[in-house]
Amino acid sequence: MGWLDPVDAYCERTGPDYWSEPVNALTNLAFIAAALIMAGRLRGPGMGMGRVLAGVLFVIGVGSWLFHTHANRLTGLMDVLPILIFILLYVFAATRDFLGARPWVAALVTAGFLPYAALTVPLFSMVPGLGSSAGYAPVPLLILIYALLLRYRLPRIARGLAVGAGVLILSLTFRTLDQASCAVLPMGTHFLWHILNAVMLAWMIEVWRRHRSDASA
Template sequence: MPESWFRPIDSYCERLGPGFWAEPLNAASNVAFIAAALWALVLWRRAGARDGPALWLIIVTLIVGTGSFLFHTFANGWSLLADVLPIGVFIASYFLLAMRRYLNLGPAAAIPVTALFIAFDLAFDSLWFRVLPGVSLNGSAGYVPAALALLIVGIACLSLGAGAPGRALLAAACVFILSLSFRSFDAAICATMPAGTHFLWHALNAFVLFILMKAAIVHPPRKKPNHVQD
């Protein structure tokens, strides 16, 4: 691995040194992702344990919690990748699921739309800093596309008659915006709250993922009607 992958990263109020447990709240709060995944797994089993895409989301959520724990303990380049990559996988996976399951797009439409969203997501930081140079929201600007997707797809679901998943997505959007606020405030309040607020991002974001996983579980793919032959 390149030497830069092992270079220490100090991004949050709670970290005052290079130690493994230098961010105890930020590290321990990742148990919320594990709890959300296990709770969703119980719901998945009760629903028949046959929904592969929903199970995939549960597995990715477990990896999200693990990767975030690694970053907030090792706090270096490789653990940063372990943190951000699973989150990106969950976002892309859920967007595709929403296109197929909630908006009923076929693969020929859902896959290109998802690819366009991923491209927009990857380019968003550059676009953001062109419009708002110097406004990083403490590194939270990159999550704005996910919040927009929840709001826009949720509204689209409601307008197309998919009320229940639409309400779930909008509820998740509200909690996600609140969690993004705590993530963004972390650096600004170090002087008054040394522990920061990043751990609240973990707790609320785990709740967001649970809302989304539950929506996927309780709204399985529509079964194709059997054709009756004369």
């Protein structure tokens, strides 16, 4: 398959046309809105990482828009790469700022996400019906691990991370149900993955922002 060959991965898509996934395409505006809202909340000193995360959140919306309008392998890469970049940046920020690790330690932990994913994705792939969502399943697990590590040291942050993991699990559920829902819901449920993911990613930035605000108070 070539990089520009059409891809039909979601219930709503019925052909190679630009507007074959209107709901899936338009709900990417949720990422854009979430990024702009968070950018407005990340003012003041010490918020550089948060502003970078908000910028990547904006790019996630653009990449996903391109994939759900020009559905091919190339735009699929544009869809998933910003998500991976967001994950890696957040792992670094969480390790450095929540756990208090030195930047070089946080960088090593961040690099460790790749072998962690390589080990856990095949395990999640064994879960019946999870399908391609197995590629994302290690993320809420990792967030819950951080929440567990922080439950005594930073209980407010731990609760915030647990909420984020819960929203992501719900979001992944709708992503997983997309193909199975075609018979009863022609537009599928993938659009709910977009909306809930936008909320979740903005919330994760907000959890980080609150911690930085408290630390500098």
